[in-house]
Amino acid sequence: MNDLKERIAAELIAVRDRSLAYTAAEDDMLVRQHSPLMSPLVWDLAHVGNYEELWVLRAAAGIEPLRPEIDDIYDAFKTPRKDRPSLPFLGPEEARRYIGGVRGRVLDVLDAIDLDGPSPLHRDGFVFGLVIQHEHQHDETMLATLQLSGQPGLVREGALPPGRNAGSEEVYVPAGSFLMGTDTLAWAYDNERPAYRVDLPAYWIDRLPVGNRAYAAFIEAGGYDDPRWWSTEGWAWRQRGGVTAPLFWTRDGDTWWRTRFGRTEPVPMDEPVQHVSWYEADAYARWAGKRLPTEAEWEKACGWDPAAGRARRYPWGEQDPGPDRANLGHRAAHPAPLGAYPAGASAYGAEQMVGDVWEWTSSWFQPYPGFRAFPYPEYSEVFFGQEYRVLRGGSWAADPAAVRTTFRNWDYPIRRQIFTGFRCARSEPV
Secondary structure (H helix, E strand, O other): OHHHHHHHHHHHHHHHHHHHHHOOOOHHHHHOOOOOOOOOHHHHHHHHHHHHHHHHHHHHOOOOOOOHHHOOOOOOOOOOHHHHHHOOOOOHHHHHHHHHHHHHHHHHHHHHOOOOOOOOOOHHHHHHHHHHHHHHHHHHHHHHHHHHHOOOOOOOOOOOOOOOOOOOOEEEEOOEEEEEOOOOOOOOOHHHOOOEEEEEOOEEEEOOOOEHHHHHHHHHOOHHHOHHHOOHHHHHHHHHHOOOOOOOEEEEOOEEEEEEOOEEEEOOOOOEOOOOOHHHHHHHHHHOOOEOOOHHHHHHHHHEEOOOOEEOOEOOEOOOOOOOOOOOOOOOOOOOOOOOOHHHOOOOOOOOOOOOOEEEEEEEOOOOOOOOOOOOOOOOHHHOOOOOEEEEOOOOOOOHHHOOOOOOEEEOOOOOOOOEEOOOEEEOOO
């Protein structure tokens, strides 16, 4: 148990270092709203501390509230992002003091708590996993805000392995059942539970995410001008917004350029395409004679081990992600080249299924059979229905602590500011 507490303490330190790094900027940068799609950066910073206070200090440890007067300010459901600049949120220095005070008390709670206790919040450190993953998710949101700000010099770069020709374009997944979701991963969210058996017909799925070169070919072929490839809703969205390329792409002569964290550079054709909406991904798949995979198809291709008859935590197995297996945890501020991670392949041979880009699926965000909301319905339950499409896999900006083969993300099909891409699938001919 001491090993688990040491791991939790290390994760708490790592995620806080990340949050502070993304908010190490001038105050004006932090309090300004860079897009109505996003909160001011300093709101996110104090919000993660308030969430940590609510769940670790109050719910798990029964400690009296430190700053109850700010709860409504940092309740994400009370004020939409576009209206948050009008809130009396804490300024940068006060926000840092507040989250630091919360964190000191959280570490005291961690030292004293029984992680074998009967409370489901305590057991296996679930409540700590909850706040660690939540903060990492907001760190990724901060990166999306920094991208929209257009300000250079605020996001660190890093080195990634080279790409390679990965061989066949698709991998084959035979017909059969698999266990979807989890009953065993201690920090999994309620929407990943319970595990249940799903039977799928055979299908093919792309070995790699769709790359920029392939996506540019779709543009060159008039993909944005032909309603045949678009759903009715997607075509209306494309026309309404005048969309002609992925977000942050521009064209100069024969060259495509992208703006990335305040710098303009040629689009690297060997990287997975990112910043595309579900509608764009769906249109490309139709143009290519394929379709987007269902969520179940994606998870089976990613995490099922047919030889062992069980699910893997990561595509390659149970070992933690390392620099040779996946582009996670902001190793660099962009996707890795296609084919960069052969050691990260799944049992079926699909590569780069975690890291690089969140991958759109064709599925709506729905509960699994036997779903039970925990620890609060606003994490998952209120989003179920036919408004949000499921994304899988995690991007380069996602941390390994918040990524696994069963993890489910979701968003509106119009969203492009997040680090989204996709891969295609097709059914086996009958």
